[in-house]
Amino acid sequence: MATIKDVAKLAGVSTSTVSHVLNRTRFVSDEKRELVERAVEELNYRPSSIARSLKVQQTRTLGMLVTASRNPFFAEVVHGVERRCYERGYTLFLCNTEGDINRMEANLDALEEKRVDGLLLLCSEVNDEIINLIEAERSVPIVVFDWGPESDNVDRIYDNSLSGARLATKYLIAKGHTDIGCIAGPQDRRSAKERLEGYRQAMVETGLPVRDEWIVEGDYGCEGGVEAMHYLFGLDKLPSAVFVCNDMMAIGMLSEAVRLGVRVPQDLSVIGYDNVYISRFTAPALTTIHQPKKEIAARAVDTLIDRLSSKRIEGLQIKVEPSLVERESVSNLKK
Structure with missing residues (x-):
């Protein structure tokens, strides 16, 4: 050689x-x-990349830790991160913990031993053990998606879920709906709490009643949407519309609605959240709130790399604004 x-x-x-x-x-x-x-x-x-890294104290590599999730939102964010790393001249090491806290700790240690310049964490769930791992003294800066401890060593990037939920609910109201339910996500997650609160705010501001029986907590998965649709179908009265706090639950609702003979949007209007790729191919095509996943991924990578070059100490909180994508799953009662 x-x-x-x-x-x-x-x-x-x-x-x-x-x-x-x-x-x-x-x-x-x-x-x-x-x-x-x-x-x-x-x-x-x-x-020699090894020799170069020893000389300049940088390997131009980043590590990314992803917990197990069937939600395609995560895959789309990872794709955006990989693309942005390539554009910035960095190599990405990707690890999947499959929900195992011991595996997460081992992966964190392994990535640091490989001398990655920084870490990106995309987790589908948060608990005290995970937070303790992140808050532990780390030799490299960290960017987390959606959640994260308030720490000088951690930057956090997330979408404005409160604003997105208000946008979704007010869209339903603008279409003439007054009987509006909400399929919320797990309330131990920041995004789920903010989306439920945004729904409540929009309803109260418009003077519409918030009916507890039309609020169902789901699991952010298709199964949660199936169970929510089955529950609503068993009530004396269906709402005319529901704001579903992520697309996977909305897709589960659409599937169960067909089985139960509930027509969307004629009998029930549905609006989701995330705008995952497959949401445009449901029947009917899902109206949803778009999370700018490419922008979130790019800003996460850029924030991490810029921190490396600037030697910034304090952690940043970066909020990205969502937008509405109008398709076919919401009826207009004002017509």
Whole structure:
């Protein structure tokens, strides 16, 4: 395997000149640069990433930890993170904990041992054990998605769930709906709490009653939507519309509605949250609140890399605004 000394010898220049050409750290004349590049190509030389990392104290690698989740929202965020890392010249090491706290701890330790420059954490659930792991002294900066402890070592990026829930509920109201229910997510999660609160705020501000029997707590999965639809169907009266706090539960509701003979949107209007890719292919196509997953992923990566270059100490809280995507699952009662 060729070394930097072999390149320098073939090009007739010093090893420092080769280094400057490869790392673009100092001006080198076009003539010498061309000689070096020709020698690199002829010898098929590949710089040692290990040696470079020891010299500059950076590996240009990031680690990402993802807990197990069947929600395609997570896969779309991971795809965006991978893309942004590539655009910024970084390699991403991806680990899946499958909900195992011991595996999460082992992965965190392994990523730090690999000298990753920073960590990104995307977790579908939060508990005291996970928070304790994150709050423990870490040698690298951390960005978490959606949740996270208030810590100098942690940046947090999340969507404005309160605003998105208000937007969804007020959209239903603008379409003439007054009997509106809410399929909430697990109330131990920040996003789920804010979405339920946003629904309540929009209803109260418009002077509409919030009926407890039309509020159902789900699990953020399709199964939760199936169970919620079955529960609502068993009531004396269905609401005319429901705000469902994520798309997976909304998709579960649409599936169960077909089985029960409930027509969407004629009998029940449904609006979701997240705008996952498959939501446009449901029948009817799901009206939903769009989380800008590509922007969230890109800003998470950029925040981490910028922190590395600026040596910033304090943690940031970055909020991204959602928007409405109108499709076919909500009827207009004002027509």
